[in-house]
Amino acid sequence: MTPPVVDAQDVCFAYDGCFVLEDVHLQVRRGEFLAVMGPNGGGKTTLLKILLGLLVPQRGVVSVLDATPGKASRKVGYVPQQTNIHLQFPITAEDLVLLGRLPHRRRTHGFGPMDREAACQALHRVGMWPFRRRRIGQLSGGQRQRVFIARALANEPELLLLDEPTASVDREFQGALYDLLKTLNARMTIIVVSHDLTVLSSYATSVACVNRRLYYHDRAELTPAMLESTYHCPIELVTHGPVPHRVLKEHDLS
């Protein structure tokens, strides 16, 4: 059996003595498409940053791709939450995607033909090749998000982590984005943090609910128990028009 891509044991994280994550256990197997859900402030992004090595937990052991978080940068792709700052920044889409190749480049040589080829393929993959010479601020929100995904793909990652990838893009693009992720899932493990429940219904293979504690389910289903313990109230799912959705069966609690 192959070792898990992500293995977090007994993780606790606190900001200024206030626990955001407590006793978190998480194992993600190769090829999984894990949706991390939960209320705002529940610790989803904190968990992601721990997996990326940006935050170090006060307690617990975390390994990502058999290494300390942050040490496997050659095999990790990261799509941060879009904040729309830096729209004035003088950088083209292509140069931004090349930054995803940083772990592969040699300092004295800069980016080589292999890096440019990988960036080119990544741009084609997200359909942004025709826009490669545009400055980042001249692209729409959805186009920018595609460029950020291309930047993560340029690294040819084994593990792709995305933070709220649909937060600042329109409805049509959301579907296209999840379709793309589903195709990519054949080649890489995907962890997506989202409050968007549509990701669950047709794309994810497993789900984790985070609200200080983590509740994991190895199928793309939210159980009433998970909803109850994460959101502390019954929630209502609303969809409009032809958005695919399904009502999940009751769990056999016996």
Add this chain to the structure above:
Amino acid sequence: MIPDILQFEFMRNALAACLLISISCGIMGTLVVVNRLVFLSGGIAHASYGGVGVAIFLGSSPYIGAGISAFLAAMIMGGVSLRAKHRSDSIIGVIWAVGMAVGIILVDLTPGYHVDLMSYLFGSILLVPRENLWMMAGLNVVVLVWVRLFYHDLLAMSYDEEHAQVMGVPVRGLYFTLLALTALAVVTTIQAVGLILVIALLTIPAVVAERFSGSLGAMMAWAVLLSSVFCVFGLLLAYHLNLTAGATIVMVAAGGFFLSRIIGHGRGLG
């Protein structure tokens, strides 16, 4: 008109200083602008006056004092902005004011009249000694080599610090090096336009260049070019109109800034 100016050694030195500070100011200014360190650079410039005061009080070189205190202020401000991001501007404001106050009091306590004082506030590009030109050239070499080696790391950090860290960029070391080199650039620029106006020369060329540059490297090159044009033109104007060189340079730069805004607005970039 230029050739007859060049017969004076002080004018030749001043023009050389203009071109030399334009290189470090254009490059470091670009990084200062895209990393939103303008206020921090202002803090460094003013806090450096504390070091000038200490140096005058102890009877040593004011520029060495300014260099040391600018460096210390940069490191403290950098540490604070990493630890307490949301209050870093307040802390920078405190260091800014305290540095100035320390400088003024120590100059007060030093016996004798210090005619030099104004030259630190408003610059003394016409009095730049030859050895300072070598210092400026040395700083330029360091800056150019550093940017050449770390260009893509700097680009990644400036655009998205967290993503850069995930990609294995040594963000922390790079950030403090950026601050240290900014401090040195600030101290050498004070030579030309004084600490009060140093921010203008660090920011205006970079901000003008940002709008029409397709890459960070192009922005640096344009900022160096614009800075050189502003400085040389400002210096010649000051000479002919008998005005303070530092202030005239800044007014020329400001004119360039507003002109670029108007042109940019006309072309729909505004």
